[in-house]
Amino acid sequence: MDKSVDGRRRRLSAEDRRKQLVGIGLMMLRTQPIHELSIDAVAAEAGISRGLLFHYFPTKRDFYVEVMSAAGRRLLRVTKPDPSLPADEQLRQMLLSFVAFVTRRRDSYISFVRGAAGGDNFVVQVYATTRAGLTTRVLELLDSAAEADRPASRDRMTVHAWLAYVEDLAIEWSGLPEADRPTSAEQLVDQATAALHALRAL
Amino acid sequence: MDKSVDGRRRRLSAEDRRKQLVGIGLMMLRTQPIHELSIDAVAAEAGISRGLLFHYFPTKRDFYVEVMSAAGRRLLRVTKPDPSLPADEQLRQMLLSFVAFVTRRRDSYISFVRGAAGGDNFVVQVYATTRAGLTTRVLELLDSAAEADRPASRDRMTVHAWLAYVEDLAIEWSGLPEADRPTSAEQLVDQATAALHALRAL
């Protein structure tokens, strides 16, 4: 597919090659669920032999995990709010980027969430980690302006579950043709924020 | 693995064979995510040749979809409330069975939800259908004792997302060792119910 411009063999540093391969994985994730992503296809796209891919990733699963982790990190990066803003504004910004992210890459995101990797425990783990990262971030935002005398574990569970709520809202909302959406993205975010406070008040 | 008690070939009706195979799929789903379920293993378990399985399910995916649909139907069946009870009691009962179901089969359920089938669109579809079934049921319960003048689509979206919230709550809660659970199952259900009303009131 690539094989460098002339036909010659091209030798990259280990790090560069890994990055390239993970990058290709991420790109292909856009058009197909991860478990349909064959090592052959990735290798061909990179212009290398199958063998080399196994040199870097001993197992297909290892490669998957790496790609999914990268996807998770990307989500965290994209939704990272500006820390100089007030907490509630940060939350709002974060939710807006989240909705935008889901809307932009709806199919891949569903693949990430639902299809993580065919129930593969390792990749479920990756998703759990990403979700936990978001949860922690929200908790920090809330704490910074909060009375801190609730049972922490219950609160964490609530926020975690609330994220599931928001995620579902975003997925369903973005699945509607624009004309049919009952609310704007801003209203959706407002609803989500209100929900957060209502749920914590229970 | 089976091959009927004596070694002879055994001929079942098409319907019986299909049921048997789907049943085996469901059983194996308990110990492994669906995409690791090989046609060979299923055929061996049933004591038939690979070829026969393809006679009934033209594609591995077809088989998967069938098995996942069955799993979804089972969830709906298990959580079906007694229609002779008052609506709020039905809801409560339904949530209790749901939590019990998730607790009992936590890993398979996560496989069903997260791993559905490696992001396979068909199986994501199956999950969506199941979730939609639950949503409709809850909406009916609410309607039966409700003022009916809200935008229906928004309400549906709220309930749908609330189910994601409940699901996440149940998964996280059941993942904790019993001693560490901050609430009882009953309290969890109460929290979920309160959440539903709070969210609808937004």
Place this chain on the structure above:
DNA sequence: CGCACTTACTGAGCAATGCTCAATAGCGTG
């Protein structure tokens, strides 16, 4: 310059697996 040395890289080949198809053999029916 040239030699040794490391390691990125290849390609042949294996085993497992999804899938096809022509042939076979249970079972019901006339």
Place this chain on the structure above:
DNA sequence: CACGCTATTGAGCATTGCTCAGTAAGTGCG
């Protein structure tokens, strides 16, 4: 019992995850 329908088999193909012995690109040292 014979016949026909179809459930069932088993050989075989292509793909794919994975291994491994060997090749060659880059680096440093005399």
